Amino acid sequence: xxxxxxxxxxxxxxxxxxxxVRELVAGQxxxxxxxxxxxxxxxxxxxxxxxxxxxxxxxxxxxxxxxDMVQREQAKxxxxxxxxxxxxxxxxxxxxxxxxxxxxxxxxxxxxxxxPHPDLxxxxxxxxxxxxxxxxxxxxIDLPDRPPAYPGERRTRAPMVEMDSPTxxxxxxxxxxxxxxxxLASWEESLAAPSDERxxxxxSDLTPGNLLVSAxxxxxxxxxxxxxxxxxxxxxxxxxxxxxxxxxxDEFRTALGVDDATxxxxxxxxxxxxxxxxxxxxxxxxxxxxxxxxVIGEVLATPR
Numbered sequence: 001x002x003x004x005x006x007x008x009x010x011x012x013x014x015x016x017x018x019x020x021v022r023e024l025v026a027g028q029x030x031x032x033x034x035x036x037x038x039x040x041x042x043x044x045x046x047x048x049x050x051x052x053x054x055x056x057x058x059x060x061x062x063x064x065x066x067x068d069m070v071q072r073e074q075a076k077x078x079x080x081x082x083x084x085x086x087x088x089x090x091x092x093x094x095x096x097x098x099x100x101x102x103x104x105x106x107x108x109x110x111x112x113x114x115x116p117h118p119d120l121x122x123x124x125x126x127x128x129x130x131x132x133x134x135x136x137x138x139x140x141i142d143l144p145d146r147p148p149a150y151p152g153e154r155r156t157r158a159p160m161v162e163m164d165s166p167t168x169x170x171x172x173x174x175x176x177x178x179x180x181x182x183x184l185a186s187w188e189e190s191l192a193a194p195s196d197e198r199x200x201x202x203x204s205d206l207t208p209g210n211l212l213v214s215a216x217x218x219x220x221x222x223x224x225x226x227x228x229x230x231x232x233x234x235x236x237x238x239x240x241x242x243x244x245x246x247x248x249x250d251e252f253r254t255a256l257g258v259d260d261a262t263x264x265x266x267x268x269x270x271x272x273x274x275x276x277x278x279x280x281x282x283x284x285x286x287x288x289x290x291x292x293x294x295v296i297g298e299v300l301a302t303p304r
Contacts, residue, residue, distance in 0.1 A: 014064050016048045020100055021058055028095050029107065032056065042209070046226065056092065057108045064103025070094050071104070073226055076145075080225065083141045085133050087111060087221040111221045113212030116243055118294060122217030124248045130219035131206070131243075132255035135236045138228075139200040146199075146230050160191050160265060163272050170275035177282075178293075182300045183275065189304050190268020193261045199230040206238045208291065233258075237266030238273075241298045242291070271299045 018039060026033040035053035042049045050058040061069070074091035081088055095105040121127060171183050203210075204227050212221040237258065240249045253263060278292035 014060070014062060014101065014103075016060050016062070016101070018050070021048075021050050021060065024060075024095055024098065024101060024105065025052065025058065025107075027098070029093055032107070046224070051110060052107065053110075055110050057110045058105065059108060060101065060105040061103055064097070064101060064105075069104065069226070070106045074106070076228070077225055079143055079145070080141065080228075083137060084222070085137050086130070086219055088225065089221075089223055111212055111223075113214060113220045115208050116211055116213045116217070117208065118243050118245070121243070121245070122213075122215070124217070124245055125251065126216075126218050127213065128239075128244050128248045128252040129255065131211075131239050132252050134219065134222060135203075135206075135256060138203060138236065139233065141201040160193070160195065160268060163269070164191060166276055167272040170272075170279040173279045174275065177278075178275075178296055179300060183271070183296065186299055186302075186304060187268060187271060190264045190271070193264035193268070196232060196234070196262060196265070198233060200233050201228065202231040202233065202235040203228045204231055204235045206236055207242055211239075211243075232265060232269075234262045234265035234269055237263065238270045240266065241270045241295050246298075246301070267299055267302070270295055274299070 018037060022033075022037055025035075025037070032052060035056070036051075037058075038051050040049040040051055040057070047059045047061055050060075052058050070091065071094060074094065077089055077091060081090070089108045089111075091106050092109055093107040095107070097103050116127065167187055168184070171178075171180050171187070174180065174183075203222065203225065205224060206222070210223045211219060212223065214220050237253075237256075240252055244252055258266070274292040274295035278289050278296070281292070282289045
């Protein structure tokens, strides 16, 4: 098998390839040492992913950490799963740091399905219904452990004003690539929306790369719960602009009972993320940059 490394998206990214992953699996989980191993072409910014046999996947953080991040994720997934209407990952095993890879890594159960694409949705209305059911179920979760979304950061809990400076910086860096005047006007309208002191469970990253759908276009699984926790309800409105066509967007909003202020904050948050991602990744991750351009186009096409 050809040795494949994840594309370089961070200056301090670890050197990960098929040979390293096979060495780690064989050394710590010999029961899986003979299973086929192949890299998954992922556009993610957090993990390198390899498929192990037909039923498992191996995930290695691009930026290895000596913290107990993977153990926290394992506990969180086990606690959340009973409350949610579709499958979510389960951590089958946790790998220990080695000299070759100085961080925890994990083996997950593999899910079948494909990532949805906004131009190739088999059942947009059905997907909108499924997404609304997932978000609503997530918001209703009540667990004693109530971590903030994005531990160590405050992106999804912070008032919109705290996102203002990096958003304006990204708009400036995309001069000539987008309609910066329209982007600034849209951002300022969202920035002026009243804040909401409610804190609900949010996934915080419901982007196409974290969703799986069946051949019929219905939602079958949601992935990557590393940054989920308590946050602004607007944080889980991202699919409205990432995926759903304009004529279905209002149905998604109605199903969730989203008021004007929350909708504006959701639009602003997804615009801010897309602007910053495109600015940061335009030269290193073309697939992510393409999705960011799509999101910005959808937001700016929406009448203010």
